Structure formats: structure tokens, C-alpha cells
Amino acid sequence: xxxxxxxxxxxxxxxxxxxxxxxxxxxxxxxxxxxxxxxxxxxxxxxxxxxxxxxxxxxxxxxxxxxxxxxxxxxxxxxxxxxxxxxxxxxxxxxxxxxxxxxxxxxxxxxxxxxxxxxxxxxxxxxxxxxxxxxxxxxxxxxxxxxxxxxxxxxxxxxxxxxxxxxxxxxxxxxxxxxxxxxxxxxxxxxxxxxxxxxxxxxxxxxxxxxxxxxxxxxxxxxxxxxxxxxxxxxxxxxxxxxxxxxxxxxxxxxxxxxxxxxxxxxxxxxxxxxxxxxxxxxxxxxxxxxxxxxxxxxxxxxxxxxxxxxxxxxxxxxxxxxxxxxxxxxxxxxxxxxxxxx
Amino acid sequence: xxxxxxxxxxxxxxxxxxxxxxxxxxxxxxxxxxxxxxxxxxxxxxxxxxxxxxxxxxxxxxxxxxxxxxxxxxxxxxxxxxxxxxxxxxxxxxxxxxxxxxxxxxxxxxxxxxxxxxxxxxxxxxxxxxxxxxxxxxxxxxxxxxxxxxxxxxxxxxxxxxxxxxxxxxxx
Numbered sequence: 438x439x440x441x442x443x444x445x446x447x448x449x450x451x452x453x454x455x456x457x458x459x460x461x462x463x464x465x466x467x468x469x470x471x472x473x474x475x476x477x478x479x480x481x482x483x484x485x486x487x488x489x490x491x492x493x494x495x496x497x498x499x500x501x502x503x504x505x506x507x508x509x510x511x512x513x514x515x516x517x518x519x520x521x522x523x524x525x526x527x528x529x530x531x532x533x534x535x536x537x538x539x540x541x542x543x544x545x546x547x548x549x550x551x552x553x554x555x556x557x558x559x560x561x562x563x564x565x566x567x568x569x570x571x572x573x574x575x576x577x578x579x580x581x582x583x584x585x586x587x588x589x590x591x592x593x594x595x596x597x598x599x600x601x602x603x604x605x606x607x608x609x610x611x612x613x614x615x616x617x618x619x620x621x622x623x624x625x626x627x628x629x630x631x632x633x634x635x636x637x638x639x640x641x642x643x644x645x646x647x648x649x650x651x652x653x654x655x656x657x658x659x660x661x662x663x664x665x666x667x668x669x670x671x672x673x674x675x676x677x678x679x680x681x682x683x684x685x686x687x688x689x690x691x692x693x694x695x696x697x698x699x700x701x702x703x704x705x706x707x708x709x710x711x712x713x714x715x716x717x718x719x720x721x722x723x724x725x726x727x728x729x730x731x732x733x734x735x736x737x738x739x740x741x742x743x744x745x746x747x748x749x750x751x752x753x754x755x756x757x758x759x760x761x762x763x764x765x766x767x768x769x770x771x772x773x774x775x776x777x778x779x780x
Numbered sequence: 781x782x783x784x785x786x787x788x789x790x791x792x793x794x795x796x797x798x799x800x801x802x803x804x805x806x807x808x809x810x811x812x813x814x815x816x817x818x819x820x821x822x823x824x825x826x827x828x829x830x831x832x833x834x835x836x837x838x839x840x841x842x843x844x845x846x847x848x849x850x851x852x853x854x855x856x857x858x859x860x861x862x863x864x865x866x867x868x869x870x871x872x873x874x875x876x877x878x879x880x881x882x883x884x885x886x887x888x889x890x891x892x893x894x895x896x897x898x899x900x901x902x903x904x905x906x907x908x909x910x911x912x913x914x915x916x917x918x919x920x921x922x923x924x925x926x927x928x929x930x931x932x933x934x935x936x937x938x939x940x941x942x943x944x945x946x947x948x949x950x951x952x
Contacts, residue, residue, distance in 0.1 A: 475811040480819070642797070739807040740800060 462687035463493035503676035515579035520681030523572025527688035533558035537719035558619040577670035588669025591659040598752035599650035605760035606640040623704030648693040655737035694729035829938040836905040846901035849877040853893035861886035
């Protein structure tokens with residue numbers, strides 16, 4: 438395989454994955470509205486295109502043509518940079534997620550369906566995931582508005598407390614799989630019995646809850662909590678700049694759903710069919726991911742918002758000690774070679 | 781002073797997760813229940829006898845307009861939506877409006893004109909749709925307001941029935 442050919446393959450993979458993620462993020466805005474409507478006995482947007490599927494496109498056109506407002510006293514450059522900073526990291530982290538293995542087209546193996554097969558994939562995700570908070574903080578600060586600033590402050594406090602849990606639960610998985618490479622983590626869970634959700638149920642629950650806090654989703658959306666802060670950090674944003682925050686939020690959701698599937702649900706592994714062809718594996722991956730995406734919407738329209746001090750207590754006093762203990766126990770099991778699941 | 785006794789939560793309750801699951805299952809089941817949204821342009825509005833839409837002028841069987849341009853509806857209108865100019869003709873009932881305009885952008889569909897009218901000439905129809913592209917087109921002139929009596933009969937019957945309530949034996 439020549440260098441040019443390799444470059445071409447990487448390019449195609451990048452375009453396919455990046456395009457899919459942006460599309461999924463757009464469709465999630467529609468899904469959010471449709472599912473929330475159904476849960477409230479309503480129908481939801483169904484006018485634009487078949488089943489309202491072109492609604493995100495119509496919204497996009499609307500956002501582009503709306504007036505861009507910049508408040509007096511706002512720091513113009515940071516105000517403009519913040520939406521981009523909010524949207525980019527989520528889209529960038531998707532690069533290391535492996536969607537399928539051994540993609541074979543016409544008898545040729547194109548390797549893993551991921552933009553890059555990074556050996557320190559998890560570190561890359563955590564590093565870039567940590568950056569996404571800058572969009573929120575800078576956006577809130579540069580708006581020169583008290584609501585925005587409060588939202589940004591809350592977001593930063595919340596992110597720090599939940600990032601810790603997130604990292605510690607991921608560490609337990611890294612211990613289980615013995616690798617930082619996401620592809621190898623998936624390969625360690627080739628059969629249903631070895632899925633990490635079975636060996637690490639506590640970590641799974643904490644990870645899922647932490648992803649909600651990490652992506653600023655309900656019931657932890659304190660940075661944009663409407664009854665207290667108008668709209669939190671994006672109070673002063675309008676038009677496409679505002680939409681960028683949402684693209685960022687939905688991309689982050691997509692990313693976190695993919696990550697949950699990779700870490701706990703065996704990625705592309707199909708239950709009870711270990712030699713499944715790659716496209717079945719890809720379909721399985723997408724099905725699992727869409728369940729978690731649905732969970733984000735589902736939880737948002739079911740649960741009331743926490744109080745901020747409750748959120749902090751949950752993060753520091755419950756999740757942090759629990760995840761530390763979980764990590765310790767996992768380490769002990771690994772060190773002494775015990776095995777809870779002999780299969 | 782009221783002392784509120786808080787119930788001690790058990791460990792299971794403090795975990796929240798069972799309650800969360802119950803909440804989730806409720807919202808999930810609600811998704812499959814019948815929807816109450818009305819798909820408006822396709823599904824028309826439900827119109828009953830009581831429906832109080834835009835006011836319309838009654839045209840009698842002999843093609844004459846019932847209005848005598850007395851100006852009472854104009855005076856009763858709280859939104860100043862009605863403008864009337866009258867003139868006299870050779871008919872048995874001499875007076876007739878030369879001009880009768882209702883600004884539908886001002887009209888609040890209160891029905892005071894209907895109550896005020898001594899000639900039973902203006903009634904609230906069940907017509908409600910007024911969307912158009914200009915403000916000028918929202919000022920309805922006499923030709924736009926005319927409706928044969930039969931078209932308004934439902935509302936006329938309803939108003940008569942309601943008015944019966946206020947009729948004492950002496951006044952009839």
C-alpha cells in the first residue's frame with residue numbers, strides 16, 4: 438500500500454466519520470423535539486420534509502439569516518471565538534472512536550473504521566474533552582452579563598467535579614483491558630460475557646451519570662438552567678453563534694454515547710455472534726449508540742433538574758470515593774489474578 | 781411555628797436510581813399514547829353553536845341588508861374597529877349603510893356589536909381565518925361582510941336561545 442493510497446483511505450474515513458457525526462448531531466436536535474413531543478402527547482415538528490426530517494436544515498438556514506447581536510461591553514474576540522471553542526473539541530474527539538473493525542470491501546481489508554488508531558486514544562479524548570469547557574467559560578465571561586457569568590462559573594465547577602469521576606471510571610476500564618487504545622479495549626470485549634458493563638456495573642452507572650454532567654445535559658444542565666439563569670452561558674448569543682453551542686452540545690452527546698459503547702458495551706461486538714461480518718458489527722455499534730443518544734433525550738424529559746449543591750455533593754462525596762474504591766478493587770483483582778467471571 | 785417532620789429516606793430511596801427508573805418507564809409508555817395535537821390546516825377547528833368568530837352582516841331573503849346604519853355597534857365596539865356611513869333609500873326600511881368597514885386587525889371578536897344591534901343585522905359567524913399578505917386587505921368592506929341569513933342561522937338561533945333567559949314574562 439503506497440503512501441498516497443494510505444492518505445486516500447484515511448481521507449475517505451475522515452469524511453465519512455466526520456460527516457456522519459455532524460449529521461447525527463443535526464438529527465439529534467430533531468429527535469430531541471420529536472421524542473419530547475411524544476412524551477407530552479404532542480406530535481412535534483413534522484412539516485419540513487418527510488417526517489420532519491429536513492427540520493435541522495430549515496433551522497440551519499434560519500440561524501444563518503438571523504441577526505447577530507453582540508452586547509455592549511462584550512469582549513468581541515473572545516465572544517466570537519467561544520462558540521467555535523465549544524463546538525470543536527467534541528468533533529475532534531470523535532477521531533479516535535473505532536466504529537467497526539476489519540472493514541472489508543471487495544475482498545480488501547481497510548482496517549478499523551476510525552480516523553486514526555491512536556495508542557493513547559483515551560488520553561486524547563480526556564485532554565480534548567477537558568478543552569470543551571473553555572468554550573462555555575469564555576463565552577459566559579465575554580458576554581458581560583451576570584447570567585452568563587453565573588452559568589459559566591457553574592459549568593466550570595461541575596465539569597471539574599465530574600471529569601474526575603469520568604477519568605477514574607475510565608481508568609478502571611483501562612485496567613480491565615490493559616490498554617489505552619480504544620480498538621484494543623473493544624477487542625478485549627469480544628463476547629457478551631466479557632463486556633465491561635458486566636464486570637464493572639458500578640463504573641458503568643457512574644460513567645453514564647458523569648457523561649450527563651460532562652455534556653451539560655439535563656438533569657445537570659446548570660450552566661444553562663432556564664428558571665434561574667435565563668439561558669446561562671449563551672444568554673447573549675444569537676443566530677449561528679448560538680447554534681454552534683448547540684452543535685457542540687449534540688456532538689459531545691454523540692461522542693459520549695460512542696465512548697460509552699466502546700468502553701462498556703463491547704463496541705462493534707454482536708451478542709452471541711463473534712464472527713459477525715464488519716457491517717453487522719457497525720450496525721450493532723450504531724444501534725447501541727442510538728440507545729444512549731435516546732437515553733440523553735429520555736432522561737431530559739423525565740427528570741427534574743437537581744439543585745446545584747446536590748450536584749456537587751453527588752460528585753465529590755459519592756461518586757469520587759466510590760470510583761476510587763472501584764478502581765482499588767479492580768486493581769486488586771487484576772494484581773492477584775482473581776476472576777469473578779471465569780468464562 | 782410549623783415543624784415539618786421529614787421522612788428519613790431508606791438507602792434504596794437515597795440511591796435515586798429506582799425512582800429514576802420508574803420515572804423513565806412512565807415517560808417511555810407515554811410516548812405510545814394517542815396524541816392530542818390538532819394538525820390545524822388539515823384538521824379543521826371544532827366549531828360549535830357557541831363559536832364566536834368574526835362579525836358578519838345579515839342579508840335578508842329579499843337581498844336587502846338588514847343593517848339600518850344606526851351606529852350602535854360602532855359605539856359599542858371597544859376596539860373602534862367599525863366605521864359606518866349611512867344614507868337613505870326608498871325602501872320600507874329607509875336607512876342602509878353606504879359604507880360599513882370592520883378592521884379585522886382591530887376586531888377582538890368580543891361580540892358587543894352583536895349584542896348592541898337593534899335590527900338583528902350583525903352576528904358573529906364561525907369564520908376565523910383571516911391570514912393575508914397586507915394590512916389593507918384586513919379592512920373588510922360591506923361586500924366582504926355580507927352573508928345570507930341562512931349561513932348565520934346557527935348563531936342566530938343560539939343568540940335567540942340565550943336571550944330568552946333574560947326575558948321576563950312582563951317584557952314579552
